[in-house]
Amino acid sequence: MQTKIYLDSFFHPQTVALIGASDKLRSIGLTLIKNLSSFQGELYLVNPNRNSVLGRKCYPSLDAIGKPIDLAIIATPAKTVPEVLRTSRNVKSIVIISAGFKEIGASGLILEKKCQELLGPIRIIGPNSLGLQNPWINLNATFASDIALPGSISLISQSGAICTSILDWSFKAKIGFSSIVSVGSMMDVDFGDLINYLGDDPRTESILIYMETVGNADSFLKAAQKVSIKKPIIVLKTGRTQEAVMAVASHTGTLAGSDEVFNAAMKRVGVLRVDTLEDFFYMASLVSSQPKPQGPRLAIITNAGGPAILATDAAVLSGATIAKLSESTIKELNTFLPAAWSHQNPVDVLGDADALIYAKALKIVSADENVDGLLAILSPQDMTRPDDVAAEIINLQFSSKPLLASFMGGASMEKSSLAFHDAGITTFPFPETAARLFAKFWQYSKITPALLDPVIKKKSIPLFDKVLAEGRTLLTEEESKKLLSLYDIPTIRTEVAFSIEEAESLAADMGFPVVLKLHSKTITHKSDIGGVKLNLEDKAAVTKAFKEIQLSAREAFEGVTVQPMIKMNGYELIVGSYSDEQFGPVILFGFGGELVEIFKDKALAMAPLNRLLARELMEETRIYKALLGTRGRKAIDIAALEEILIKFSRMILELPMIKECDINPLIVSPKGILALDARVVLNQ
Numbered sequence: 001m002q003t004k005i006y007l008d009s010f011f012h013p014q015t016v017a018l019i020g021a022s023d024k025l026r027s028i029g030l031t032l033i034k035n036l037s038s039f040q041g042e043l044y045l046v047n048p049n050r051n052s053v054l055g056r057k058c059y060p061s062l063d064a065i066g067k068p069i070d071l072a073i074i075a076t077p078a079k080t081v082p083e084v085l086r087t088s089r090n091v092k093s094i095v096i097i098s099a100g101f102k103e104i105g106a107s108g109l110i111l112e113k114k115c116q117e118l119l120g121p122i123r124i125i126g127p128n129s130l131g132l133q134n135p136w137i138n139l140n141a142t143f144a145s146d147i148a149l150p151g152s153i154s155l156i157s158q159s160g161a162i163c164t165s166i167l168d169w170s171f172k173a174k175i176g177f178s179s180i181v182s183v184g185s186m187m188d189v190d191f192g193d194l195i196n197y198l199g200d201d202p203r204t205e206s207i208l209i210y211m212e213t214v215g216n217a218d219s220f221l222k223a224a225q226k227v228s229i230k231k232p233i234i235v236l237k238t239g240r241t242q243e244a245v246m247a248v249a250s251h252t253g254t255l256a257g258s259d260e261v262f263n264a265a266m267k268r269v270g271v272l273r274v275d276t277l278e279d280f281f282y283m284a285s286l287v288s289s290q291p292k293p294q295g296p297r298l299a300i301i302t303n304a305g306g307p308a309i310l311a312t313d314a315a316v317l318s319g320a321t322i323a324k325l326s327e328s329t330i331k332e333l334n335t336f337l338p339a340a341w342s343h344q345n346p347v348d349v350l351g352d353a354d355a356l357i358y359a360k361a362l363k364i365v366s367a368d369e370n371v372d373g374l375l376a377i378l379s380p381q382d383m384t385r386p387d388d389v390a391a392e393i394i395n396l397q398f399s400s401k402p403l404l405a406s407f408m409g410g411a412s413m414e415k416s417s418l419a420f421h422d423a424g425i426t427t428f429p430f431p432e433t434a435a436r437l438f439a440k441f442w443q444y445s446k447i448t449p450a451l452l453d454p455v456i457k458k459k460s461i462p463l464f465d466k467v468l469a470e471g472r473t474l475l476t477e478e479e480s481k482k483l484l485s486l487y488d489i490p491t492i493r494t495e496v497a498f499s500i501e502e503a504e505s506l507a508a509d510m511g512f513p514v515v516l517k518l519h520s521k522t523i524t525h526k527s528d529i530g531g532v533k534l535n536l537e538d539k540a541a542v543t544k545a546f547k548e549i550q551l552s553a554r555e556a557f558e559g560v561t562v563q564p565m566i567k568m569n570g571y572e573l574i575v576g577s578y579s580d581e582q583f584g585p586v587i588l589f590g591f592g593g594e595l596v597e598i599f600k601d602k603a604l605a606m607a608p609l610n611r612l613l614a615r616e617l618m619e620e621t622r623i624y625k626a627l628l629g630t631r632g633r634k635a636i637d638i639a640a641l642e643e644i645l646i647k648f649s650r651m652i653l654e655l656p657m658i659k660e661c662d663i664n665p666l667i668v669s670p671k672g673i674l675a676l677d678a679r680v681v682l683n684q
Helices: 004-010 028-036 080-087 106-117 160-171 191-199 218-227 251-255 258-268 277-289 305-317 327-333 355-364 386-395 410-423 431-445 462-469 477-487 500-510 539-556 611-621 623-627 637-652
Strands: 017-018 042-046 057-060 069-074 091-096 123-125 131-134 139-142 152-155 177-182 206-211 233-237 272-274 297-302 371-379 401-408 495-497 512-520 530-538 561-563 569-578 585-590 602-606 656-671 672-675 678-682
Touching: 004 091, 004 123, 004 131, 004 191, 004 500, 017 028, 028 139, 028 258, 042 569, 042 672, 057 530, 069 327, 080 539, 080 672, 152 160, 152 191, 152 277, 160 206, 160 277, 177 585, 191 206, 191 637, 206 277, 218 327, 218 602, 233 277, 233 355, 251 431, 251 477, 258 272, 272 277, 272 431, 277 431, 297 305, 297 355, 297 431, 305 371, 327 355, 327 386, 355 386, 371 386, 371 431, 386 401, 401 410, 462 477, 462 678, 477 637, 495 500, 495 611, 512 539, 530 539, 530 561, 539 561, 569 623, 585 611, 585 637, 611 623, 611 637, 637 672
Parallel strands: 017 042, 017 069, 042 057, 069 091, 091 123, 152 177, 152 206, 206 233, 233 272, 297 371, 371 401
Antiparallel strands: 131 139, 131 177, 495 561, 512 530, 512 561, 569 585, 569 656, 585 602, 656 672, 656 678
16 A cells, blocks of 8 residues: 555656756756646746746745645756755655666765665655656656657656657557656666556556566565566566576576576566567557467468468467368358468468458458467558458457458558557568567466465474584585485485495495495586496496596595486486575476586476476476377376475475575486485585
8 A cells, every 4th residue: 555655646646846947958857847848737846046947936945845745856966866855855756867876886876875865755766767657647757758648558667768769669559558667776666666556557457667677576576476467567678698697506507597587487477578679569569459369379361372481480480389270161261262272271362362352261260269369461462452451350350369460561551550550450560570479479378477475484404404514515415315305205225335345235235236426525516527337237346436436536535325226218307496696496397317408408487386387397398298208108197296396396495595406317207206316505
């Protein structure tokens, strides 16, 4: 409720004050006065050096106005902002346009902290902000040149330039906004605050976010998880190629880049992430105008074969499928299409099809139960009247399935494109873009926010106390497997031998063949230094392997572990975790073994997992299809593997002292599941 009260003064102010009012040409102060002139409430100008600006009275300070102010806009040099804040006792909310804070380095950060100390109950957007707009009440508290059209999309951006670019594009696309907010460097109000507020805003139906840094990740995730259930949230985040800054000892940390962790977090809270500014524009249009697809099956209606082939490739490569038309649909199309039509999807009605033929084919295909979405492609041909075709398509009145259009060409297609925009049908200049965005739309539609807010009881493990007391953070393989056993994750018998005689005795007891591995409190990847010897058939082989491991490990050698040589004829998987600095525990699943970092067939999810999330995690990998059975091999017990993933994620949450953890390989076969090796790294 407090967020609602305080943020409401940003978007629905009755009184606005502008600090830094100016009549200087091309100044931000002058632009803001002009933009605020259409505001229907009371506007006060503040400038301690002027009695009036453009014929309007100027006050020397906010306090001098003498009445409560809902919204104050500060557009003065950064060094003056603390003094402005000291005179803002009667102000509810402030937008700081001024730049020169933490974005410039240490001196700016000191200035920003000084401002934060002066806030009190006041909420602040910015600094380094373009400002904000609410088109529904003609509030343009920005230095952009125009105010947006009223609509149902809310845009939150860390970049003022992105705001103005989207604003400029929106006029041509005839897309309106319920609000536009430039958050700047988020001294106070962050993404989570705004998402919570806009989630309750009756005029906002979808939320677009351009993000450079997450800021308060916990605030953002909690708000997005709650709001995305009722309103679509689309994020465009930059910084995809930033290399991980943390040093990691596990395979998991090496494989899980920060950008992939962000993707996993977005999926968990039901947010659609797009990759380009182009997709940002188009998805905004799609989610605001078209119904969500109920499946991945796309039908393509075209008057030219080449563009349809391009669209087909793009759809399939992006994760959609090409719908297989029913026999009844094919028969019905045969009754009026020429004999040379394609007789399958894509439905090529040929270049001489008129508007009525094209629209009739589209209508019939749209009714097919095997179709989840439609793409209408039209290329300019002499026999084609694109305006007539567009008019007939619009008259069809689609409601249950999304319809996308790609009327290819330039000037000849402008009128039809405008007609589609007016009718709420998104048009694309290229058919492959349309097909790719349909696939993205489908992927978003099947995302269900995981409403998990677990109360995890933190556990203390005496084993950890012993390890840390020895000045170590790396658990030995034996210790790691004992930990897994506490959570009923099946592990292979593993015993430590400190001498050749102990190794020979343990091997004989287990039964040959056996495996010897380096037992060390410092070496993380044993195979890299020749510390793993497989398939040892007798005592002589054990003796030789012991000596070779001792020689290769040198001072790191403390003994060996002995375990049975398991021949399960299964697949080697990896299950791992590490703690991301912003988002917390991340779970990794994928193809494992010694070549795990070469093949990189893996997927990420945020802990905790339930059965649905565990299954979705597995389904994102290529190895998953093999686990279901292939080329004469039987399927493994998928339900049992799901349970192991759930137990593993529970362990990671209950034991926050675990920094990184790998089970690699986890052998899976129709005969069972077994952890052959494990590595655990603790926080210091």
